Amino acid sequence: xxxxxxxxxxxxxxxxxxxxxxxxxxxxxxxxxxxxxxxxxxxxxxxxxxxxxxxxxxxxxxxxxxxxxxxxxxxxxxxxxxxxxxxxxxxxxxxxxxxxxxxxxxxxxxxxxxxxxxxxxxxxxxxxxxxxxxxxxxxxxxxxxxxxxxxxxxxxxxxxxxxxxxxxxxxxxxxxxxxxxxxxxxxxxxxxxxxxxxxxxxxxxxxxxxxxxxxxxxxxxxxxxxxxxxx
Amino acid sequence: xxxxxxxxxxxxxxxxxxxxxxxxxxxxxxxxxxxxxxxxxxxxxxxxxxxxxxxxxxxxxxxxxxxxxxxxxxxxxxxxxxxxxxxxxxxxxxxxxxxxxxxxxxxxxxxxxxxxxxxxxxxxxxxxxxxxxxxxxxxxxxxxxxxxxxxxxxxxxxxxxxxxxxxxxxxxxxxxxxxxxxxxxxxxxxxxxxxxxxxxxxxxxxxxxxxxxxxxxxxxxxxxxxxxxxxxxxxxxxxxxxxxxxxxxxxxxxxxxxxxxx
Numbered sequence: 001x002x003x004x005x006x007x008x009x010x011x012x013x014x015x016x017x018x019x020x021x022x023x024x025x026x027x028x029x030x031x032x033x034x035x036x037x038x039x040x041x042x043x044x045x046x047x048x049x050x051x052x053x054x055x056x057x058x059x060x061x062x063x064x065x066x067x068x069x070x071x072x073x074x075x076x077x078x079x080x081x082x083x084x085x086x087x088x089x090x091x092x093x094x095x096x097x098x099x100x101x102x103x104x105x106x107x108x109x110x111x112x113x114x115x116x117x118x119x120x121x122x123x124x125x126x127x128x129x130x131x132x133x134x135x136x137x138x139x140x141x142x143x144x145x146x147x148x149x150x151x152x153x154x155x156x157x158x159x160x161x162x163x164x165x166x167x168x169x170x171x172x173x174x175x176x177x178x179x180x181x182x183x184x185x186x187x188x189x190x191x192x193x194x195x196x197x198x199x200x201x202x203x204x205x206x207x208x209x210x211x212x213x214x215x216x217x218x219x220x221x222x223x224x225x226x227x228x229x230x231x
Numbered sequence: 232x233x234x235x236x237x238x239x240x241x242x243x244x245x246x247x248x249x250x251x252x253x254x255x256x257x258x259x260x261x262x263x264x265x266x267x268x269x270x271x272x273x274x275x276x277x278x279x280x281x282x283x284x285x286x287x288x289x290x291x292x293x294x295x296x297x298x299x300x301x302x303x304x305x306x307x308x309x310x311x312x313x314x315x316x317x318x319x320x321x322x323x324x325x326x327x328x329x330x331x332x333x334x335x336x337x338x339x340x341x342x343x344x345x346x347x348x349x350x351x352x353x354x355x356x357x358x359x360x361x362x363x364x365x366x367x368x369x370x371x372x373x374x375x376x377x378x379x380x381x382x383x384x385x386x387x388x389x390x391x392x393x394x395x396x397x398x399x400x401x402x403x404x405x406x407x408x409x410x411x412x413x414x415x416x417x418x419x420x421x422x423x424x425x426x427x428x429x430x431x432x433x434x435x436x437x438x439x440x441x442x443x444x445x446x447x448x449x450x451x452x453x454x455x456x457x458x459x460x461x462x463x464x465x466x467x468x469x470x471x472x473x474x475x476x477x478x479x480x481x482x483x484x485x486x487x488x489x490x491x492x493x
Binding site: 083086107 | 265268423424426427430434452455456469470471472473476477479480481484485488
């Protein structure tokens with residue numbers, strides 16, 4: 001069963017402040033991910049992998065094509081959906097672990113991680129308890145939980161970000177370099193978390209440069225350089 | 232999706248335009264705002280943001296177009312057809328309006344408790360003890376110490392005054408809040424605290440809000456979607472992170488690229 005289908009997706013940027021330079025990124029992007037499958041996007045830096053993840057999450061707009069997300073019995077074309085439909089999908093149907101944590105001042109680590117569950121309607125105390133379990137698995141010491149993550153190290157922030165992204169079970173999970181700044185033990189923890197998601201039927205689209213991690217989690221590679229747009 | 236389609240807009244703007252003589256305030260603005268949705272209106276001074284906010288909140292009469300609002304009983308009304316008394320009632324109960332300058336939204340010479348309690352009395356609360364305890368509870372929620380309840384806001388700092396204004400607005404459980412530059416003129420550290428407080432309350436209470444701001448960081452932190460205005464017209468709109476991370480229009484790209492890194 002397909003969870004996400006990209007059909008002929010196209011993306012370019014026009015930089016009006018740089019004299020209207022037109023930067024084609026990708027064209028004709030078509031691939032799918034099924035429930036329980038991890039699809040890794042491959043290709044060199046700058047080929048458009050992150051842009052594709054951002055389009056799926058609704059963070060970047062598409063110039064053309066369709067991005068169909070199947071959630072229960074409904075299909076939404078993210079390329080044309082109104083803001084509130086995308087926000088609803090982010091609450092219930094798709095999660096995204098970006099490369100960097102966007103920390104909100106004053107919000108504690110435990111609440112940063114618990115927030116997606118709270119937004120999905122889980123009681124705050126239960127959401128915090130589940131957040132704590134995940135933080136422990138990712139080796140974030142309990143004494144850090146009441147602190148906002150803004151002052152944490154890069155690796156700690158990334159693990160907080162992973163915990164936040166992995167907490168809720170959504171049909172689709174988007175991962176942008178989830179293991180980039182992690183040590184071996186934490187990499188192994190993330191590999192185990194991804195394997196659990198797959199067993200629970202979550203479809204995953206991931207960008208993973210680390211070959212060891214990629215071999216451990218990816219069922220299939222999609223080479224994005226085949227979709228390079230003509231300049 | 233089905234429950235999304237079932238719920239109906241709270242506020243609808245249709246082709247709203249306002250001319251001040253030959254001077255354009257704003258032109259042909261249309262959007263639907265749903266319950267629980269926070270929309271930011273961004274743009275520089277003179278772009279028509281405040282005119283739009285005043286049209287939406289029935290403080291100005293549009294030159295063309297209309298604003299419809301769905302009352303608690305489910306009936307949708309064109310604001311222009313509501314009588315003065317009905318509009319006043321909306322303002323006292325179902326709506327909040329947070330001014331950039333707290334002195335416009337507060338009575339500076341009466342106590343903080345009375346500022347909050349006054350809104351409750353306007354909707355028929357009469358029991359002094361209950362009004363007082365509701366006011367104190369709201370001062371707690373906006374992080375004003377109980378010991379300051381009897382002091383007038385003229386003795387408060389700028390950040391405290393703004394928090395008090397928010398308490399005064401939210402005490403009647405409005406469904407829609409208009410905010411005009413709610414963090415304008417405050418120190419950065421005070422702004423961060425206020426934004427954090429507002430975003431928490433908005434999410435917790437499921438408020439719909441229209442927030443006018445020239446500060447894109449405020450839009451990013453508070454809003455789900457954003458409209459960019461320039462010279463009285465909406466030039467770009469969409470999901471907030473989409474418009475800010477992937478701006479299309481030259482002017483929006485200029486706004487986004489003009490943010491100074493901290």
